[in-house]
Amino acid sequence: MLVKRFCTPLAILAALAGPVVAQPTFIPPTELAAASSPKALFAPLNALALAGGRMVAAGQRGHILYSDDGKAWQQAQVPVSSDLTALAFPSAQHGWAVGHEGVILHTTDGGATWSKQLDGRQIAELVSKRYGAPANAGDAEAQRLQQEAEGLAAQGADKPLLDVWFEDELKGFAIGAFNLILRTEDGGKSWTPWLDRIDNPRGMHLYGIRPAGGSLFIVGEQGLVLKLDAAGQRFQQQHLPYEGTLFGLVGNAEMVLVYGLRGNAYRSVDGGANWSKVETQVRAGLTAGIALDDGSIVLVSQAGHILRSQDQGANFLPIKPSRVAANFAVAPAAGGAVALAGVGGVRVENLQ
Known part of the structure; x- marks a missing residue:
């Protein structure tokens, strides 16, 4: 008996195309652990910090590395593959890392293993809950905050956090793009948006964010400098x-120095009243700075410059590097040297 087989045009096309190949399922960086790779140490690194005597570095794809002697490095266990931008260690064991997709990570073992405390989706929920529809529809400031919250929520998970600072193991701030600022007072178990406590109406x-000059300062786009009023919080x-962008600040109890685009730097010795x-x-962007134990100030640039001041940041002299490479972070190293992170991983430079 002859049986006729009927094929639809779609079935014919499918047969001609061959077997169906399953498409890989997309896993967001906030849910995908950083891959272990021997190349991680040589990938671009954005942040450096000291966890007691241990050095910790962080960078692209969630890579965090640590070393107890500055020579042998190990890759940390990290639950995300988001690019990381900054580190803070208020003690040898407790540290925080922040980065893209709004991730905030915490370690309790000096940077060897990390856990996620927050991400961009959760930040959107926090901001929307805190600055939802204002009770007083005529309150212009409340309406502005509501619009800002709606804008942050509309971005989805993509909320870059760009710096983090902790004064101790409980109290700290995380800051980022579009006026994003978060505060914790319980070691990151909970975070509170501070959009209503910062004079940055243009977002x-x-x-x-760093302490200097006897206070806590934040710097940002278009010459933005903010100082914490401790009494008014x-x-x-x-x-x-x-009016150019500032990438960071450094200082001591008496002085604050802000720095940024095209080698621009400004100094204040009266708490930010005058600069x-x-x-x-230098005409390249200054990307990082530190105050060393001997009182000197070191600045580095994206073009490989190393600058040192021995008069409280009033004047700087260049230090010739052993290798020119883009610098994104700097930290103290043994023997009065400095460690630099950037393109090509971590290297140590003498200042003599």
């Missing part, structure tokens, strides 16, 4: 005679 990106804008321009003789 500028926040790039750096609010970051208040300070006037700076410069003087520092001539760095």
Whole structure:
């Protein structure tokens, strides 16, 4: 008996195309652990920090590495593969890392293993809950905060966090793009948005947060400098005679130095009330800085410059590097040297 086989046009096309290949399922970086790779140490690294005597570095694809002697490095266990931008260690054991997709990571063993405390999706929920529909529809500030919250929520999980700082194992801040600022007082178990406690109505990106000059400062886009009013628990804008982007700040109890695009740096010795321009003789972006135990200040650039000041940041002299490479982070190293992280991993440079 002849049986006729009927094929639809779609079935014919499928047969001609061959067997169906299953498409891989997309896993967001916030849910995908960082891959272990011997190349991680040589990939671009964005952050360096000291966890007691241990050095910790972080960078692309969730890679975190640590070394107890600055020579042999091990890759940490990290539950995300998001690019990481900053590290903070208030003690030898407890540390935090932040990065893209709004990730906040925590370690309790000096950087060997990490757990996720927060991500961009959760941040959107926190912001929406805190700044939802205002009770008073005529309150202009409340409406602005609601619009800002709606904008952050609309971004989805993509909320880059760009810096983190902790004063101890409980209290700290994480800051990032579009005026994103979060506060914790319980070691990251809970985070509170501080959008209503910062004078940044235009929603500028926040790039750096550090204590200096007797207070806590934040720097960001278009010359933005903010200083924490401890009594009012609010970051208040300070006037700076410069409108370019600032990538970070460094200082000591008496002085604060802010730095950024095209080698620009400004210094204040009165808590941010007045600023003087520092001539760095550099035209590349200054990306990181530290104050060393001997009182000197070191700045580094994306073009490989190393600058050192021995007069509280008033003047800087260049240090010739052993190898020129883009620098994204700097930390103290043994023997008065500095460790640099950037393109090509971590290297140590002497300052003599």
